[in-house]
Amino acid sequence: MEENLQFYPLRKDLKGFLPPQFRISISNILSIGHVQEFVDMWKGRRVKIGLSDIPPTAYKHEFAIKQIQDIAKKLMFDKKIGFDLEKRKLKY
Amino acid sequence: MEYSFFLGCLIPSFQPYVESATRKVFGKLGIVIHDIEGASCCPPTDIPRIADELMWITLAARNLALVEKLGYDVFAVCSGCFETLMEAKKILKENKEVNEKVNQILSNYGLEYAGKVKVKNVLEVLYDDVGLKKLEETIVKPLTNIKICLQPGCKLRKFDELNLPEKLKKIAEVIGCQVIPYKSERICCGFPTSFLNLDFAYRERSKVKLDEIKSAGADCIVLVCPACLNQLEMAQLKFKDEGLIYDIPCINLLELIAIAQGFSATSIGSIYRRIRPTKLINKIEGKTHG
Numbered sequence: 026m027e028e029n030l031q032f033y034p035l036r037k038d039l040k041g042f043l044p045p046q047f048r049i050s051i052s053n054i055l056s057i058g059h060v061q062e063f064v065d066m067w068k069g070r071r072v073k074i075g076l077s078d079i080p081p082t083a084y085k086h087e088f089a090i091k092q093i094q095d096i097a098k099k100l101m102f103d104k105k106i107g108f109d110l111e112k113r114k115l116k117y
Numbered sequence: 118m119e120y121s122f123f124l125g126c127l128i129p130s131f132q133p134y135v136e137s138a139t140r141k142v143f144g145k146l147g148i149v150i151h152d153i154e155g156a157s158c159c160p161p162t163d164i165p166r167i168a169d170e171l172m173w174i175t176l177a178a179r180n181l182a183l184v185e186k187l188g189y190d191v192f193a194v195c196s197g198c199f200e201t202l203m204e205a206k207k208i209l210k211e212n213k214e215v216n217e218k219v220n221q222i223l224s225n226y227g228l229e230y231a232g233k234v235k236v237k238n239v240l241e242v243l244y245d246d247v248g249l250k251k252l253e254e255t256i257v258k259p260l261t262n263i264k265i266c267l268q269p270g271c272k273l274r275k276f277d278e279l280n281l282p283e284k285l286k287k288i289a290e291v292i293g294c295q296v297i298p299y300k301s302e303r304i305c306c307g308f309p310t311s312f313l314n315l316d317f318a319y320r321e322r323s324k325v326k327l328d329e330i331k332s333a334g335a336d337c338i339v340l341v342c343p344a345c346l347n348q349l350e351m352a353q354l355k356f357k358d359e360g361l362i363y364d365i366p367c368i369n370l371l372e373l374i375a376i377a378q379g380f381s382a383t384s385i386g387s388i389y390r391r392i393r394p395t396k397l398i399n400k401i402e403g404k405t406h407g
Contacts, residue, residue, distance in 0.1 A: 042168075043167070043168065044167060046312040046313065047163065047164075047167055047168070047312070050161070051164065051168060053158075054157070054158050054160055054164075054176070058157040058158060059126040059130065059157060059158045060126045060127075060158050060160070060161065061126040061127050061130045061131055062130070063129075063130040064130070067130065067131075067133060070133060070386065070389050071129075071133045073386070074133060074134065074137040074384060074385060074386035074389075075137060075140070075141075075384070076129075076133055076136060076137055076140075080124055080129030080130065080136075081124075081152040081153075081154050081155075082124055082129065082153070082154075082155065082156045082157065083155060083156065083157040083158075084129065084130065085154075086154060086155040088155060089155035089156070089157055092155075092179065092226050093157055093176065093179075095225070095226075096172070096175050096176065096179070096222055097172065099222055099225075100169065100171055100172050100175065100222070102168070102169050102172040105168070105169060106168060
């Protein structure tokens with residue numbers, strides 16, 4: 026296998042540019058606009074304590090996510106980290 | 118007084134009791150809060166170091182441009198968001214080339230960052246803008262029977278000139294809390310190192326603090342940073358699995374102010390956390406009704 030990879034380096038597993046510890050947070054910023062996912066469980070709890078069910082940020086507004094993705098595209102950040110803007114996830 | 122409220126990620130999605138407490142406290146003080154519709158993650162300052170500086174600052178500038186559109190100074194409760202917005206503002210002020218590049222991108226969305234608004238930490242708003250005297254006037258239940266240890270966190274110490282750890286202490290004292298000093302107060306909670314070595318973060322950082330806070334006899338740990346709160350709660354759960362029980366609630370300062378202003382812990386949502394502060398709430402309410 027090692028010998029094969031010496032001759033065919035492109036067959037190596039793609040590891041990506043990002044360190045593993047930061048893959049999730051950076052991928053989340055590009056896909057949902059935040060590092061932390063918003064779990065549905067919190068909706069009811071937020072309402073109970075007098076807050077809107079969904080926070081009025083990128084969690085709620087699709088336009089914000091589209092702008093963030095467009096910025097990533099303009100700066101070629103998506104290419105740099107191997108992020109698929111259509112599928113909203115890292116390619117590898 | 119009117120401010121834009123920068124929510125960040127962790128507070129609205131995982132610690133809504135902090136958002137709820139902040140809105141209640143500010144309402145009681147007669148401060149109007151404006152939401153920044155469509156704001157995103159700040160994003161954290163780790164991103165430029167490991168990924169792309171221009172991407173980081175453009176996203177931060179987008180948030181600041183949304184704030185400018187609203188027209189009010191912005192405050193953050195999250196120490197990480199505060200750090201990002203302050204650093205981004207400084208770079209955008211000092212580096213014309215970056216400023217131009219960023220604004221060129223933002224113009225595609227009808228946004229512009231001109232550097233008109235101030236970025237404030239919630240402690241500055243309460244201590245400097247509102248003032249301790251006015252804050253004290255809104256307190257109906259001084260928490261005089263509560264002993265606390267403070268966890269200012271690293272990011273508050275980054276801006277020496279603002280003296281934020283001292284402001285945290287003074288505000289906690291004004292609402293009646295007895296602040297107990299402890300040796301490792303200046304040590305990091307462990308959160309940043311948890312990305313590289315979780316065991317080190319728990320054992321060499323969080324545990325050192327928790328051991329001392331437990332020995333000090335504090336009823337709770339008081340902080341403003343959501344990452345510190347997360348780390349010190351998670352560490353307690355980790356050590357509970359090993360048979361080491363701390364049972365020290367980690368409470369955001371805003372929650373304690375709201376309780377001292379007369380709001381119930383239930384209405385704030387303080388129960389929605391990993392380590393329920395039942396003993397602490399009973400102690401506060403026992404004093405109140407006693």
